[in-house]
Amino acid sequence: MRTVIVLLVVVAGGLLFWLLRYPCVPGRARYTFSLGAAERAARRSLSEARGERRAAYDKARQSEADAERRWSERVAPFRRRVRELQAARAALPKPGQGQAVRPKRWLPPLELHEHVLLFVKKNEASEGAARPSVEERLPLAGVAVEFGHTRDNVHIRVTRPDGTSRSEHYPQDREVAVYDLVEEIRNQVLRHKEFLRRLEAREAELVAEVKRAEADLARAGEAGRPELDTIREAARTRRARADAVLRAARDGWKTDAGGLRPWR
Structure with a gap:
């Protein structure tokens, strides 16, 4: 009994699939079920049209994919060059501390x-704190x-x-040390200026190279x-x-099978 039920379900499923592919009305079902030459030709024509459409879509998809791959390969070195230059610009040193x-x-x-020139809090500096608090952080650009x-x-x-200024005072016996520090600050201001000049020149160079790339x-x-x-146009056609x-x-x-049109 169970075998019969399974067989009936399989047959019913097959018939349903057939009807969905080749719909018809009950009174004019010969194109769906008939084994005649004309009916076979009608079924074959529809089946071939479906197969041709699948093949055409597959070929169009493949031709477009191949063309896009070739185009991507053509531009890949230029894209890579742009990325490298942008990364080099992003990696330029920043004038932090x-x-x-x-x-x-x-x-x-x-x-x-x-x-930078730091002014740390005097009380902490005099006490030799391990990490004194910064009272003022003064970038060296433009400092005198x-x-x-x-x-x-x-x-x-x-x-x-x-144009504003501040002064720090020291005992007379620290004159040499004070003068040495002044020299160090002046020299470092000049070195910082040269650093900025080279940095700006390199950035301008990279910007120009990025534009060319x-x-x-x-x-x-x-x-x-x-x-x-x-x-793409050939694929659409x-x-x-x-x-x-x-x-x-x-x-x-x-027209031939009773007024119903296949869904696909």
């Missing part, structure tokens, strides 16, 4: 680094420093780029575009023709 410059010559509260002395003391005057990439892409467009053939086969079936 930099390394300490001659720490043995520092005088509280001044600490000199490659790109002067050595001065009076009858009672010597001092360092630091002038900021905006992007122009090369655009030209390479445009050079391969006609072939790509031609193949191939699909449209296959659709038209299948549509005609469906319409013919609709």
